[in-house]
Amino acid sequence: MINLLLFPVLIPFLTAMILMFFPKKVHAQRTVVIIGLAGSVAAAVWLLATVMTDGIQAVTLGSWPAPFGITMVSDPLSAGLVLTSNLITLFIAWYSFRSIGEGRERHFYYPAMMFMLTGINGAFTTGDIFNMFVFFEVLLMASYVLIVLGGEKRQLRESIKYILVNVISSAFFVTTVAMLYSVTGTLNMADISAKVSEIGQSGILTVIAVMLILVFGLKGAIFPLYFWLPGSYAAPPVPVLALFGALLTKVGVYSITRTVTLLLPNDPGFTHELLMVLAVLTIIAGCIGALAYFDLKQIIIYNIIIAVGVILFGVAQMNSAGLEGAVFYLIHDMLIKAALFMLIGVIIAVTGTSNLREMGGLMKTHPGLAWTWLIAAFGLAGIPPLSGFFGKLLIVEGAFEADNLWGGVIILASSLVVLLSVIRIFIHAFWGEPQPIAGVSAKVYRSLFIPAALLTAVTVFYGVGTEWLRPVMTDAAEILHEPSIYIDAVLKE
């Protein structure tokens, strides 16, 4: 099956097309979405197994030889990310049944979700930089639909900001690709990498690298470029927020990781220094935000920014411990952010507010929710048997190996802030005197809580099963560390 690596991209795409034929039939929409996503998850598992046994999978579309056609490449990193994003979307689609509302479901909610997943999987899988731009646009256009769908006043205001920022960053992306093309004369990432190591790294390539960090930093919300994120992500309803928070910024982080490791292996001094400083500033800015708010959504949104900083700090170390930690932490963070957003969605549904000061005493009425929240919170902070621990351990180890003592200390200190910010939610919402709550019927509560709890269980498995998952992460980090493996897999013969 030479085309296997395309299946996780094509199945959501096909599902979206089928869904467009009957937008008003809500039950049929739900059934088709779940079937499509289950198929896509199965394909992604199969792909990951194939990549682990047979090495990197690459196919150049249209039977053209490698640098001339569009190459799609699946290495352990991208296959792992594709599997994670399919799995998260499956849980969020299930969670949407009771929470998104029939009005939105009738107006192309599920097709937009599937088109976004197509773009995300494509951006993770592609091996061609212009194709990556196209997949970015696919996921961004679908995300414009999701952010504005419903037409509330706040959504309209925030979607204008969101679209404006993304249109500008996409224009920068095109300019950067044009510069890269005029320097190297190719768009295939493996071929660019090979050309760059032939001609050596000139000043213009460093400029291009900084521009790429600027572009993907705007998409992935790193410090000075994260200003749009807190407002825009708080506007749409919770399932959309979970989808955005878990997946969208991580595509930017993946792209920085991929381009920085692949395109600039020779002279990492300046760019990696820059990336490291930005990552540390991102962590600090996120920590300030996470402590400043008494709003559930804002606290978790600022935690996204902290995690982006932590992952990029790991990438900037450029040693195998740092990169492996970054890969571990990236997948952990996608899973745990989706779980946390789904859980705050349950809390908001139960209490009818997202203001922490107006809630309390949920421990007595909803003990299951309370303990699940506590497990997810500990997982986020990185308490040992849970999922956030091992990635952060490796990142800190990488920092100490690379003599970035202060960076490592800041990462460790940021864990305390993260723990404080989520435990504050636990204390205010679950302890104390019970407040009058809006309440939802037991049936709705169950159908919101079960997917959220199952996803939390997946993160616990991710933490406990570190030893089983380690080979995937080690291979992924090795390919990031040694771009020649990637180049040879794409430009074989």
Added chain:
Amino acid sequence: MKNSDVIIQTTTKVVFFMIFLFSIHIFFAGHYTPGGGFVGGLLTASAIVLLLLAFDIQTVRKALPFNYTVIIAIGLLLALGTASASILFDVPFFTHAYDDFRLPLFGLTSLHSAMMFDLGVYLVVVGATMTIILSIGSDD
């Protein structure tokens, strides 16, 4: 509206078919000369827009009773189907095929599967343009 639009309506009835035929010509010319699915689709949509200008939305809806969202979906399916056919033959995705056929009216003609992909593009462009114009033009 009691204004008599007899000149514009009569001209439109003739010009519509000329634009439509030209769009079909542009669509088929795409392989060897400038043209293709995208401009062809835009030209077809502009022919329908001319009908909208000369008549009104209800008349055009009655004359061309299409659901343009479904046309987008059909176009996408056609494009994906053409590209995916290669999966069945276990060659890389998007591999096209062509051959020469002796057709009854056209004689020896070279048919290429890329045309089916272009037809998908054409349908998506027509569907998307018409959806935009009709949903801005009508306030339901």
